[in-house]
Amino acid sequence: MSSSEMRSLPKVKKNTLSQFIDFTGAGNKTAFLYLETYDWDISVAADEYLNGSLSGQIPEEDSFDESTILTLWTSYCVSGEEFIDGEALEKFLKDVNLINNDLMQMVLAWKLSLSEIGEISQEEFLEGFKNLNCQNLDQLKTLLSASKEELNNGDNFKEFYLFSFKYGQGTENDLKRVLELDVAIPLWELLLKDRFPLLNEWIKFVQDPDQGNQNSISSDTWAMLLEFTTIINDDLSNFDPFDAWPVLIDDFVNYVQQKKEKNNK
Numbered sequence: 001m002s003s004s005e006m007r008s009l010p011k012v013k014k015n016t017l018s019q020f021i022d023f024t025g026a027g028n029k030t031a032f033l034y035l036e037t038y039d040w041d042i043s044v045a046a047d048e049y050l051n052g053s054l055s056g057q058i059p060e061e062d063s064f065d066e067s068t069i070l071t072l073w074t075s076y077c078v079s080g081e082e083f084i085d086g087e088a089l090e091k092f093l094k095d096v097n098l099i100n101n102d103l104m105q106m107v108l109a110w111k112l113s114l115s116e117i118g119e120i121s122q123e124e125f126l127e128g129f130k131n132l133n134c135q136n137l138d139q140l141k142t143l144l145s146a147s148k149e150e151l152n153n154g155d156n157f158k159e160f161y162l163f164s165f166k167y168g169q170g171t172e173n174d175l176k177r178v179l180e181l182d183v184a185i186p187l188w189e190l191l192l193k194d195r196f197p198l199l200n201e202w203i204k205f206v207q208d209p210d211q212g213n214q215n216s217i218s219s220d221t222w223a224m225l226l227e228f229t230t231i232i233n234d235d236l237s238n239f240d241p242f243d244a245w246p247v248l249i250d251d252f253v254n255y256v257q258q259k260k261e262k263n264n265k
Helices: 003-008 011-024 028-037 042-051 066-074 086-095 102-112 122-132 137-150 154-169 181-191 199-207 219-231 247-264
Strands: 083-085 119-121 178-180 216-218
Touching: 011 028, 011 042, 011 137, 028 042, 042 137, 066 122, 083 086, 086 119, 102 122, 102 137, 102 154, 102 181, 119 122, 122 137, 154 178, 154 181, 154 219, 178 181, 178 219, 181 199, 181 216, 199 247, 216 219, 219 247
Parallel strands: none
Antiparallel strands: 083 119, 178 216
């Protein structure tokens, strides 16, 4: 967008354009593209910008500047190091207001497509910022704030939940298709605490040595547990043992029902 075009905009649109840029950190041409596309509705345009709906149409002048993000990377990564970790990672999390927020740290890992808990590689850092169309920490913080709302959508949460399995595995174990139980439990406590009323019973069950002494959780069981929390009633009244549930979930239902029968005697 040229200076003359900017001057020719009505005052109301100039103000809207400035507000959009201040909120998103987008360039003039990108801001104008989104506002024009979405009829100058700043709320809709900002949401679509954060979702990257027009990322393939971003004007060249407003395209991603990798050197800016590389400079940001070097402000955290000690010279010669390949990862941001330890104190540097703690500083980065503090700078994006996530130091005491485990759930949003997981959202950050999801959005940056990180592969290993406790570290960020240079490639992940650069590609993550590029894919999110973020040029600075303020833009990243704005996007993360909006991402929290994304989790209210079932499909988005499912993607996030399935990502957490792979993230919890780390790169050394991603071919095993299992997640160690001591990693799975804190992840369930973080991700499902407000979504699964039987979570405490589930955790007691998988830790119970009389129930098979579980050491790890398969990717199938991980995925199907989320399905279970979504479609099965809290009292298990609509659970059908003839449906194709993993054996561990079948055993869990028997475990809960047997405890109820024992308590009712």
